[in-house]
Amino acid sequence: MEEQFGVRLEKLKKLEALGLDGYPYRFERTADFAEIIGRYGDRGAEELKQADAGVACAGRIVALRLMGKSVFMHLFDGQERLQVYVRKEMVTERDFAVVGLLDIGDIIGVKGTVFKTRTGELTILVRELAFLAKSYHPLPEKWHGLQDKEMRFRQRYLDLIVNADTREIFRKRSKLIQKLRSFFHERGYVEVETPMMHPIPGGAAARPFVTHHNALDIDLYLRIAPELYLKRLLVGGMEKVFEINRNFRNEGISLMHNPEFTMVEFYELYSDFNDCMDLVERLLLDLSRELLPDGAIRWQERAIPVAPPFPRVKFMEALAAKSGVAQEQLWDEEAVAGHIRGHFPEEPAPPTFGKMLEFLFDRYVEKTLVDPTFVTHYPKAISPLSKASRADARETERFELFIAGMEIANGFSELNDPLEQRRRFEAQVRDRERGDEEAQRVDNGFLLALEHGMGPAAGCGIGIDRLVMLFSGAATIKEVILFPLLRPRE
RNA sequence: GGGCCGUUAGCUCAGCUGGCAGAGCACCGCCCUUUUAAGGCGGGUGCCGUUGGUUCGAAUCCAACACGGCUCACCA
Numbered sequence A: 001m002e003e004q005f006g007v008r009l010e011k012l013k014k015l016e017a018l019g020l021d022g023y024p025y026r027f028e029r030t031a032d033f034a035e036i037i038g039r040y041g042d043r044g045a046e047e048l049k050q051a052d053a054g055v056a057c058a059g060r061i062v063a064l065r066l067m068g069k070s071v072f073m074h075l076f077d078g079q080e081r082l083q084v085y086v087r088k089e090m091v092t093e094r095d096f097a098v099v100g101l102l103d104i105g106d107i108i109g110v111k112g113t114v115f116k117t118r119t120g121e122l123t124i125l126v127r128e129l130a131f132l133a134k135s136y137h138p139l140p141e142k143w144h145g146l147q148d149k150e151m152r153f154r155q156r157y158l159d160l161i162v163n164a165d166t167r168e169i170f171r172k173r174s175k176l177i178q179k180l181r182s183f184f185h186e187r188g189y190v191e192v193e194t195p196m197m198h199p200i201p202g203g204a205a206a207r208p209f210v211t212h213h214n215a216l217d218i219d220l221y222l223r224i225a226p227e228l229y230l231k232r233l234l235v236g237g238m239e240k241v242f243e244i245n246r247n248f249r250n251e252g253i254s255l256m257h258n259p260e261f262t263m264v265e266f267y268e269l270y271s272d273f274n275d276c277m278d279l280v281e282r283l284l285l286d287l288s289r290e291l292l293p294d295g296a297i298r299w300q301e302r303a304i305p306v307a308p309p310f311p312r313v314k315f316m317e318a319l320a321a322k323s324g325v326a327q328e329q330l331w332d333e334e335a336v337a338g339h340i341r342g343h344f345p346e347e348p349a350p351p352t353f354g355k356m357l358e359f360l361f362d363r364y365v366e367k368t369l370v371d372p373t374f375v376t377h378y379p380k381a382i383s384p385l386s387k388a389s390r391a392d393a394r395e396t397e398r399f400e401l402f403i404a405g406m407e408i409a410n411g412f413s414e415l416n417d418p419l420e421q422r423r424r425f426e427a428q429v430r431d432r433e434r435g436d437e438e439a440q441r442v443d444n445g446f447l448l449a450l451e452h453g454m455g456p457a458a459g460c461g462i463g464i465d466r467l468v469m470l471f472s473g474a475a476t477i478k479e480v481i482l483f484p485l486l487r488p489r490e
Numbered sequence B: 001g002g003g004c005c006g007u008u009a010g011c012u013c014a015g016c017u018g019g020c021a022g023a024g025c026a027c028c029g030c031c032c033u034u035u036u037a038a039g040g041c042g043g044g045u046g047c048c049g050u051u052g053g054u055u056c057g058a059a060u061c062c063a064a065c066a067c068g069g070c071u072c073a074c075c076a
Helices: A002-017 A033-040 A047-053 A093-099 A149-154 A155-164 A164-186 A227-235 A273-290 A316-324 A334-342 A355-365 A418-433 A444-451 A464-474
Strands: A054-069 A069-077 A079-089 A105-118 A121-134 A211-214 A218-222 A240-250 A260-269 A296-299 A302-305 A312-314 A373-376 A398-403 A406-413 A457-463
Touching: A033 A054, A033 A121, A047 A105, A047 A227, A079 A105, A079 A457, A105 A260, A149 A155, A155 A164, A164 A240, A164 A273, A164 A355, A164 A464, A227 A240, A227 A260, A227 A444, A227 A457, A260 A273, A260 A464, A273 A334, A273 A373, A273 A406, A273 A457, A273 A464, A296 A464, A312 A316, A312 A355, A312 A418, A316 A355, A316 A373, A334 A355, A406 A464, A418 A444, A457 A464
Parallel strands: A079 A121, A312 A373
Antiparallel strands: A054 A069, A054 A105, A069 A079, A105 A121, A211 A218, A240 A260, A260 A457, A296 A302, A373 A398, A398 A406, A406 A457
């Protein structure tokens, strides 16, 4: 590696000795490779010869074939590859000397004319060559490419240069977020940004990251959810708001979890969780039409059609059906605790009744929800920010959407009764005292907002990374995050 | 955190029951004016993850450690 660096540094010095700037400031392009291919790719060899079309373009050398007085290269511009051909008699002596000092990985610009080789490949016959930047390191090996997962994530730029699949995932991610934005803008939602650093972490069940502000000398928490701030905005009269941003949860890393992840949360006054589920269905349908060629998610050799309306099944009904435990038994804390002791003796007992139900749901139900399914009416004990169900006060008007065994969305009719909200927070504090580290804390600032009156509203959060996984067929969340968290090296 | 697997050249990997460190690509030198996994001739560039142990002798066997991967458990 140091040897490579030295060899290439020598070449740069030789280039400078030829009077070139090793790091020039700009290069005037007339087209990128996609445009050139689009414009000339279908033309015949003779037609191109007649046209004598001049172009100026630039890219990174990804293949280099020196053949004496004739040199072929493939350049890559971040999207497409294009061949260029340097012929000794067609360029200045200096330009040809420059070619001899090039390495795979270097960035150059060329001016020339478009033609087709004997084998019919669209190629640029170079008249003028501009050296633009040196690469001191070799690119990944050309046969096997870059397979080392760690290097793919740590040096994502190499992954992007070498692997078209990776580029495709992130183009898709960009497009998905763009569509998501326009979906909400079209419906009159206002995009907002709320704090990422919270004095009190809230809005979700999770352990936070802690940081410190020096001037104020206070600890702050990286947000685990924007929810409590977005609802303050509802109080302030912003009737429809959404935010696309990062959340941070101090938890493990897995195929589906990265400590920082992107969510869209959206809230709308005067609607309830049924309206919200309708909206989520509409959103997923629109996104699938834009991003999935056949309207179906590809997951583990399976095609999962995105075809609303999605089935809606109540949490306790689903849990009873999959666990074989009668619904009324599931409401009995002793019976549930006994079931867990009997069936999952190896596992640590969940600290609270709510956590026990969640535990069983994760074991029995979650993985079975492959086709898009709304699970509704979560127990109140694990839904401290949701309005109670109109039908059963033990339950709430909350839903989660599952696809491919993954939780994708979580929404509810927002609890707007400040006195009830305070009681719910206090219940959470008791849970915390019983060992539930993810239980929420009392947020008096939020309660003060609710005390000023918040209209009925529904809100929902959707995990963008997981959505991108589904829409791109990625097997792990690391594949859809440009720089996933890894243990630092050295 | 538990279980399984791995670590040999810049990359991808061979290296058997212990006996001189290997291949392809990359790289370096030379030749080559339509090549494309270009080709031809020549060149091996190495702390065999680390530290101990067994042995006349260890890349190879044993132990511990480090790093990485897969997987299970938890959080969206």
